[in-house]
Amino acid sequence: MATLKGPGAPKSYDGSGLRVGIVHARWNNKIIDALLSGAKKSLADAGVKKENIVIQSVPGSYELPFAVQRIDLPSLTKEPATKGSTAPFDAIIAIGVLIKGETMHFEYIADATTQGLMRVQLDSGVPVIFGLLTVLDEEQGLARAGIAGVGGNVGHNHGSDWGSAAVELGVKRKG
Numbered sequence: 607m608a609t610l611k612g613p614g615a616p617k618s619y620d621g622s623g624l625r626v627g628i629v630h631a632r633w634n635n636k637i638i639d640a641l642l643s644g645a646k647k648s649l650a651d652a653g654v655k656k657e658n659i660v661i662q663s664v665p666g667s668y669e670l671p672f673a674v675q676r677i678d679l680p681s682l683t684k685e686p687a688t689k690g691s692t693a694p695f696d697a698i699i700a701i702g703v704l705i706k707g708e709t710m711h712f713e714y715i716a717d718a719t720t721q722g723l724m725r726v727q728l729d730s731g732v733p734v735i736f737g738l739l740t741v742l743d744e745e746q747g748l749a750r751a752g753i754a755g756v757g758g759n760v761g762h763n764h765g766s767d768w769g770s771a772a773v774e775l776g777v778k779r780k781g
């Protein structure tokens with residue numbers, strides 16, 4: 607039975623003129639690495655040039671909003687990226703994996719990071735794709751990164767959806 611969830615088949619957009627940033631956390635890096643690969647494959651499939659993809663990492667998901675806004679990335683302004691410049695990006699993908707522990711730490715980071723990423727994109731005018739997995743156990747995270755867990759089920763790699771969303775929003779932002 608076809609799944610009812612998810613964005614459905616992505617529409618095709620030409621990403622050849624886009625400059626895309628990816629900022630990922632390093633916590634839970636086995637899942638992160640799979641999500642990152644999925645996002646990069648979608649970007650490549652849409653024609654985004656490898657030289658126009660900038661990848662940065664931060665320790666954990668809590669650092670994502672700050673890094674997306676400023677650290678290591680050319681400052682985000684409303685000026686569209688131009689070829690070969692260090693001008694800002696057309697879209698940025700923020701990737702993190704939060705796994706629920708015994709305390710409330712998970713909830714506080716999840717909420718702060720979510721609100722922070724939304725604020726950065728609205729303040730900067732640059733689309734920030736929400737690539738934060740908030741899962742209750744590692745199995746859920748593996749499944750959403752397309753990795754077979756102990757249960758053997760291989761889910762859908764959500765990173766590929768985030769890459770497609772970055773291309774769509776980047777193209778729409780350029781107008």
Ligand SMILES: O=c1[nH]c(NC[C@H](O)[C@H](O)[C@H](O)CO)c([N+](=O)[O-])c(=O)[nH]1
Binds near residue numbers: 665702703704
């Ligand atoms: O990205 C994550 N960061 C986590 N914590 C670190 C946090 O994001 C910050 O890096 C840290 O608090 C320092 O600011 C996590 N847990 O605590 O479980 C987690 O599961 N995932």
